[in-house]
Structure formats: structure tokens, C-alpha cells
Amino acid sequence: MTRSIYRSGICALALIAGSAALQFEPAIIHDIGFARSGTALQIGAVRTSLWSAAWAQAADTFSLENVRFTIGTTSYEAKRVDLTGVTSPRATIEALFASASTEPVSARLSAIGARQITIPELKVTQKFGPETQTNILKNVVLKDVANGRIATATADTIGVETSGSKTTLALSYGRMSISDFDLPAYAKLFETRADSASSPPTKIHGAFTVENIEASEEGVNVRIARVAGRDFMARTTKDSWTDSLAALAELGGKGDLSEEDQAKLVRTAADLLSAFDFASVEATGIEITGSKAKDTDVTGRINRMAYTGATASRPADARIEGMEFFGKSESIKIGTISLTGFSFGPTFEALKKFDAKTIKDADAATVRSLIPTWGTMHISGVDIDVSADKGKKDERAKLGWKDLELTADKPVNGIPTNIRIGLQNLAMELPAKSDEEGIRDLIALGYKNLDLSLLLSALWNAETEELNIREYSLSGQDMGSISMTGLLGGVTKDVFDPDTAIAAVALVGAKAKALDITVENKGLFERYLEKAAKEQKTKPETLRATYGTAAAVALPSIIGTSEQAKALSQAIARFIAKPGRLTVNAKTKDPSGLSLVDITALQEPADAFVKLNVTAKAE
Template identity: 30%
Template sequence: MIHRTGRAHPARAALASACLLALLAGTGIVSRPLPASAQEAASAVQDVTLSDVVLAFGTTRLEAPRLTVSGTHLSKDEIAAILRTDSPEPWAARLGRLNAASLTIPELRFVHAPKDGARQSVVYRDVAARDVRAGRIAELAAAGAAIAMTGVPGAPAEGTGTYGRIAARDLDLAALARLYGGTGERPADPKGAAAPALGPAQIVYSAFSVDDVIYTDGSGTTARLARLEGRDVGGRPIPGGWSGAVDRLTEIDPDRIGDAERAKAGAILADLIEGAFAGAVEARGFALSQIRPGRTAGRPDASEQPLLFEIARMSASMPRMEPGSPDAGASFGLEGLSFSQGATRGRLGRVALTGFSPASTAAALRRLSTEGKPGAEPKPDAKPAPVLGTLSIEDASLDLPVEEPAKPRGKPAPGRAAAVEDAVRRAAREKGAERGAAAQQPPAKIMRVGMRSAAMTFGPMRDGVPTTSRLSLSGITLPAASVSEVPGLGSLAAYGYGDLDLDATVDTAWDEGKREVSVREVSLSGRDMGSLRLSGTIGGIGPEMFDTDPAVSGLAMLSATAKSLDLTVQDGGLFDRFIAAQSKVLSLKPEELRQEYVTASVLGVPVILGNSPAARAIGAALGQFVTKPGRLSLSARTKDAAGLGIAEFGTAPSPGAVLDRLDVTAKAE
């Protein structure tokens, strides 16, 4: 795989292919000064050709052996002035003077050589820009590109790749120059807080597309992308520019990061989060393949087998974030996701994240970046916490190979029979070697785990904690034998269940003002089994309960109190199967065993719970449920409005002492 310090380089190449390419076509070239006698009249429409033009800035170098500017009123000197590297005039102002019917570059080279010794080069073919007016290109296209990366720390060898056709519409070179090159330093804030990124939001291009991307790194991992396209893509100028921000991030070693580097990274990330937006971006036909040549004896280890990872479609929408405005909400989606490695296979039909906004994270990162600075106020609540929105998953499945237990070998045959047996085994091994080791192995037994749908919704964040959350899982399917060692589920196979089909829901809400957590629903249900539903209220839950320091959160937990509990059990066939299985084990008739459970419920449970009226009500309801399983409901409320503390549960002399402090109702239907 690609080393972490090299990951920014493919990203930079992709940016160059879809976005930076346009800048290169209009800004990435500077010619050698021409004599004044060779200048053309500015008023004449003409074609201007420049040769061996070069632009170098920082660690990046751009080269165009030939550039033709057609249908322009500009002279060679005026074009040279626009493209001068050392011009004191900003790029955006100069590019605003660029007008031409077309720009053509047969070959455009982009070379990036950062300080870590890595070198990235991209060669674009047949670059053409049509209808250039005031630095804005109506249509931009390149026939393709080739990329190569060498010297990437940790990478075993050179990485190479190609792009197919690249195109963009309504591309604003001046806006791209502002974004890529930056706008200088941030204005000072007397309170020490970081100001928002400079510059207004601006659209760079209305649409772009890149076809047939292929990249192979030195380890043999190959990534393919059939098509990448987007619309209404733009951003805000940030200090140092997008290119400078990426360079500064790659210079930070996450393994040796200190407070100063962490603050620096926080400020850069906040700039990048707020600095980019897109109406829509879509990628189709992504595939990642990795081949590992190593093999072990017999069947290859799973980690050594070829890996294939595919995504049919990826999509994203990232609305612009306006300072002081409500979060617009971004969305991300994956469709047709699958992977395979040997007998292990997985699939996700669809994954979607909606209502997500990183604005709160950017704000927290800015606060973190100013901690410790003179004049800066402490920000104890500055925890990066984006608005998470809703994550949904559909049609998930996972196939896992199950290792069969080894069969015990028989005793060796005595004398001559042993020699004959050894000869037969050697012949079988030799024959198997000729046919391949894989042919000798029986197909692995497969266990399939699936899920029809899942949804996770998170409400507004408070100090990094969602105030409301809901998790729902539908159609969780798995073999009953796979949970044989799970407490409470291990006997399901013995009750006659082959494949389980389960649903589960957890729905909670935190009210900081009341210092309460409402457990609105915790439920579990199974096909041909039944359901269990739980709800209740827990008091004494304040912000300190979610502190990252275990000592603080652990101490706060001692102040939690139970206020209410509602429990509903609906039988759907599980209890009758339990009675049938247990009666066989105990050599009793099912009705005899059922009657014993009725007696234990009506007489034994009240004794255990203190024989109070509430205890007898619980016992009677249990007895009715065992006699004729249906619905069992239990409700409990503390007599004290403050609730019953956790410590009081632990120090109560008996269950009856706890029950005496509750108002309890129980019934069976």
C-alpha cells in the first residue's frame, strides 16, 4: 500500500487533473523575455506561439515545450507579462486580462518534489482551452495524462498511473489562482481567537470530469476509477493557499506531534474544512486490487490471498458554509460496495450519510489552535464535534469461511501394510502437486451473516456528545450455531432454530437541564421467537458523565439514579420451544414442566422479593404468562421523585427492600 507520507501526492495529482490543470493552462507558464522589436500590435487579432516556457514556484515546476494562444488581441510581451513568475501583480489580476479564442498545449508537465525526497510528475497530453474571456475558460479538455511517483518514503518502488480524458466547463482561472495561491495572513483578533478564513466563496468551475483513472503503487496495489465528475465546485481563499495547506500538513509527523504542531494542524484543517464546497461530486466504477505473492503450506492464509475491493458509485454534496449561517448539511453515499479475499466476501448495497455538517468541528479546531496563546481565553469545551446527521445502511452481507475441526488419524498400520500406506500417501502428494495445491483442498464451509437495513441518527451535539440518538437494525440474519457461546443465546440451536432473523432498536435522549437520560426504547425481536421492549428514565446525568477522564466520569456515575422502568415481553413461540427442549432433558412431559414453572412463579418469586403486594403481583403475572404465553408487562416508578441511586441498589439488604421503594404494576395478557 502507499505510505502515509505519499498519500497526499495522488490527491495532489487528482486535483491537478480536474482543477489545477486549468491553472496550469493559464497560469502555469512563463516565457523568456522577448525583445521589444518583436512585440505585436495589441489591437490586432493574432496567434501567438511560445516555446520552452517554464514556471517554478516552491517545490513545484511546470513546463510546456509549446504553447499557442490563438485569436487574441494580446501581444507576446503582454502574454509574457501575464505569465511572469516574479511579477509583483497578483495572479488573479493578471489572469483577468487573458482573452483568447483558444489556448493549446500539446504537452504539459507538472513536477512536484517536496523536501522528503519524493518526486511526482504528471504529463498532460493535448491540453486545449476554448473561448477564454477575462481569465474564464468556457471549455477545457485534455486527451489524457500519465503520472509517476518515485522516492516516496516507505514505498518499495515507483508508482505509475494514467488518466483518460479530462474536461471542465466555465473554469475561472482568477478564482483558482486565489484559492491555490492563498491570500496572506489572517487578521489579528484582540481576544486571541482565530478569525474565519479570508475571502468570499467563489465557484471555480461549473462542471468537471475525469475518465479511466488507473494507478499502481510499488507494492502491486492497483486502483481504478471509471469516471469522476462534479458540478459547482469552488471554495474560499485561505492563508497560504490550498497547496500550501496540504504541504504544511504533510510536514507534520503524527507519531511525534506536540502541542504546537497539534494547534497548527487544527488551524490548517479548519481552513480546509471551511474552504471547499461542491454542489455534487460523483465517482463510478472504483476498484482496488492487491496481490500478495506469499503462500503457506496447504491452503493459503487469508491475509496472503488476492484482495479485491469495489464500489459501483460514490457521491457527495458539500454546500458552502457561510459564517454565522445555519449548517446547510452535507451528504455522502456509497452504492454497490463489495470486497473479496479468498473465501471471505462482503457486500453493502448502499451506505448514505445525510445531514452531516463539519462546521462545528471547524469552529472547535480553531479554538483548540489558540489555546495557550497570550490573551487567549481557555476553551474547556473545545471538542471537535461535527453534526453527524443520519447514517443508513442497506443490504449488508458477510461470508466467512469456517474451519472444520481436524479429524483424528487412525493408528498406523503394522509392518508391510505401513510401507504400502506411506507409498500411497507419497503418490497422492505428488499427483496433487502436479494439479496444484488448491485442487487438493476441499471447499471451505461458509457462514453467512446479513443485515437488511440499519439507521443511526444523532441529534445536536453538546460538548462532543449527541443529545439524542437512535440506532435501528433490521433483518440481522446469522446461523444459530454461531452464537452458541453467547450467554442467553447459546441454547437457541437446541430449541430448533437454524438461522436467526433479528431486529433491534436503541433510542435515547439527554436533557442537560433536567440532568436526565430518557431511554425511549431498547428492543430486541426475532422471527418465530418474540420481542422484548424496555424503556425508562435515569437521573443525575450531567456533562461530567461524558468526560474523557475515566476518574471524572466514574465518580459522576455514582450520582446516577433510576427513576422509572417499563418492560414488555411478547412471546412469539420461543417459550413453547424452551418448554419442549427442557422437558426432554428432564424426562418430563411438557405440561408437567410448565406446571412446575407456574408454581415457582406464583409461590417462589414473591418469597424472593419480600412477599409484598408488589411481589405477589409480579408472581401472579409471571404465572399467567407461563400458563398461556402472550404479553407480559411490568412497570416500576420510584416513590421518591429524585430516584433510586446506584449506591442504594448495592447496599440494600434484600430485593424486597428495593421493591418497597417502588410503585409496581404487573400484568399478563
């Protein structure tokens, strides 16, 4: 927000500067300016050491005093503006600032040129409903202004004050710089309405930097060493930026809004929020200090926060790197949090169509349309060490993981058709005194630590109308793993219909085509045998033989004695007798698959082998 105010200030100052090129015979000119369509310019005086006809043909130095520029709800004030090397011709400048001129501000800005514009102090005041924010910029310098475009703009320090609200936020900035600022294009945003709903964005400025940002509120202090980015892109909105901001301020200041006003607020906010983007922006060297409670000090650090905008060849990406938070007896460390391929475009487009009826009674299709595209999130390098129970600092909860992945994209009616959920190396210490039954069982098996990984990956193919369960797996270090893949046919687009009745009918029509299961033992079975043998006062080898024999006898009575059933029974019995790896593959004999009706019609498990080709292998 403050960067936006800063850019607006530069726009205003360039416009102010151009007015000084008016050619008058006296050394001091008082009270000039104009007002038009929510935009106003007032200049108390113009002073120059040389004010003659010769000046119109050559560069000169002069000053403006008591300057005030207003656009929408924002005003810019400067007691003094010094200009050097004005290049705009006299006739152009006179026409540019004539009070009777009907030209828009963006067109007027295009005629401004100067080698340098200097403002010792600039006050920017912006209203947001009942709240007023005031920014004080020191030593503002605009260099090489040509056709309203600034090559370089800098400001040394910026202080921010807020009044009329309950916030106690204190904010300040160090040196700020910005390059290639297109003032006419920026002014056009505020005074022009979009020609169509799909107006293309325009590059407003190039690279920018802000140093030494400091903020504090309610005992929490945040310091950011540097913010940098490039290529701010923006487009006009349906009601212009000036009218949109005014509407948001007006509606935001009201208590109870009618359904019509609520819909207008939603539409306006969505239009404005979707009207700008950056090619990239990042913040580095972030430090957080303060207290979350009177007896618990919290310190935090973040190495880097970054955003990269989407292009035709590259998805959008947002990330946080090197995050650490410390308390008196707690610590949380996260290597990276990233979100790639996300898009709020569908959400904004749906919000821009809101009306009173939608606010009052939104149907399932409308709710689905609000779902953004998630993309892929990674949370990696996590290490957590906190008190297991409040007040018991000697009991610790220590856990972490290598990587957590959540992918949900390629949506159909708001529902993702490509899903991947993965957790690599979730590690935790098992508390020796836990009352949880599952944890007690693991400790009884001799485990002191857990290291688990899981993965679920599924993709819907629209052309073949198949849902491919590419992998579902669970594994544990010194335990083993189980994994499964599968294929469902007849999964039509109706499965994703917002009407749940239609979706349910379509889902019932899906057919199972294939299922593959792999079980691998890596220590869990041996630990279980050892524990059971002690309880039964026998040897693990004796139990192993007993279980294997029992499986070889019992399974045929359950699944039948066909050749396929025998092969499956023998493979399972061999795996139990000497557990290593067991693989079972099942595929329907009918290429179209087995429907839910076909499966429920089976009288006995053995009947399944009539419809399936099953192979099994124990290694």
C-alpha cells in the same frame, strides 16, 4: 491531488496565454516573463504570422514556445501554447506582464481574455518532500476565457509518474473536463493569506468529469469508469496555500520533529484540509483486481462512491453503493455504506490551536475537542460467505444483515447526546459441529438458523435535564422479544464534563423516574419446555403448570404481598403458565425520581413498592 494540479495548470496556462498579447514589431520575440513572491513565468519565444499595430484592435492567432510557470513547489512546462482570438487590449496586457509590476497574480489574471487556448502537451511537476510527482496532460483546450475565467477546459489523457519514494504506483486518466473555472480566485488562494480565521469560501469552479482512471500498485489494479462533481469551494489559509504546502513538504521531509515543529505541522495540515469542499463528487464503475496472497485471487466491484457537502438545509453525506469482493472460495457483498450528518469541523478547529504544550501534555478537554461529529452510519444489505476455519473449506461461515445503524450526534464536550444503535435481521447459519456452548444450546433447542434484531436509542434533553432511554430491545425470529424504555432525571450538563471526577459526581445525582418492560414469547419458551420435558421424561404441559404454580407461590415471598406486588406476581405467573406478552410499568411516586442513594437504602425488594407505582399485565 491530481485534480488540484490540473486546475493549477489551467491557472498557469491562462496567465501564460495573456503574455502573448504584447505588441512587438518583429515576428519572433525571445525571453519574456517575470518573477515575484514565489511565482515565476518564463517564455522562450512568441511567434505570430501578423504582428502589427492593427493586431491590437482585432483578434489574432499566435503561439508561445518553451513556456515555464512556477508557483510554490509546482511547475508547469509546455513546449507550445497556441492562442486564438485574444480580446485583452494591448495596454492592459503590457501592464499585466511588466516585470516591474507589483500587482498580484490573481489581479493580473483578471485581465486575460481569449476565445481558445490549446496546449498539445503540458508537464506538471510537484514536489512533496522527497517525492516528486509528474503529470503529463495531452491536448489541453481552454475555451472562452474572459476576465481570467474559463468557460470550459478539457484534456484528453493524463499520465502520472512518481519518483524519489518507495511507492510503485502507476496512474493514468482518460478525458477530463471542467467548467466555469475562476482563475483569479484560484490564484488568490496561493498568494493571499486569510483576513481572518473565518474567511468565507469562494466557488472556484463548477462541474467537472474525469473518465477511465487506472491505477496499479504491488499487484493490485483499480479502474474507475468515471468521476464527476460540481462546485469546488475553497478559502484562503492563514499562511496562503503556497506557504502551507511548502511548510508541509519541508516538515514532512524531516526525520525527527521538535514539539514546536510537530505543532506547526498539525496546525498547517488542519488549516489546509479544512479550506476546501465540494458540493458533490462521485465515482462510478469501480473495479478492483489483484492478489492479497499468492494463492488467493481477489476481485472487487463498487457501483458508486459519492460525497455531498453540507449546506444550511442539508447535512453532509458520504456513501458507497453496490460493493462486492470475491476470492476463490469467499464472497462479501454490501449493498450500502452511508454516513450522514458527520462533521470534522470541531476536529480541525481544535487542531488549528495546537502548540508545543498541547503536543507534550494534552489534557482531557483537548482530547474531547478532537472528537468529530459522527452523525448516522448505515451498513445495509450485507451478505458474507467465507471459510469458517482456515484450511477447512467445507466448514462455512455464512451471515448477513438487513441494516446496521450507528447514530452519535448532538455532542456536548465531544460526547454525543443522541445515540441510536440498531441491527435489523442479523441472520446466520448455526454450524452443526460447533464447540461453542451457547451455539450448542441453540442447536439443542432445534434452531438451525438465527435471525436477531436489536435496538438502543437514547437522547439527552438539555432543557429538562433528562436522559430518555427511548428504546432498548432484543428480538429473535421464532424466539420472542424483550424491550425496555426508561427515563432518568437530574442529568445535568456536568455529566459530560471532561473532568471525570465532576462527571462521576453529577452521574450519581441522576434519578430514575420511570421504567417500562415488555416481554413477548414467539416460540423460545415452547422449545425450552419440549427439551426440558424430554430430559425429565414428562410432558411439556405438565412442566408449564408446574412452573406457573411455582411462580405464583415463590414470587410473593420475594417481592411482598402488597396489592401492587400481588398484581405483579399474578401477571408473571400467568405469563409463565401461558406465555404470550407480559408488560410491566413502573413510575416513581416522587416526581423528581429515585436517586442511587434511595435505591441502595432499600432493605428488601418489597420496600420498592412504597416508592413506586407498578402495573403489570399478561396477555
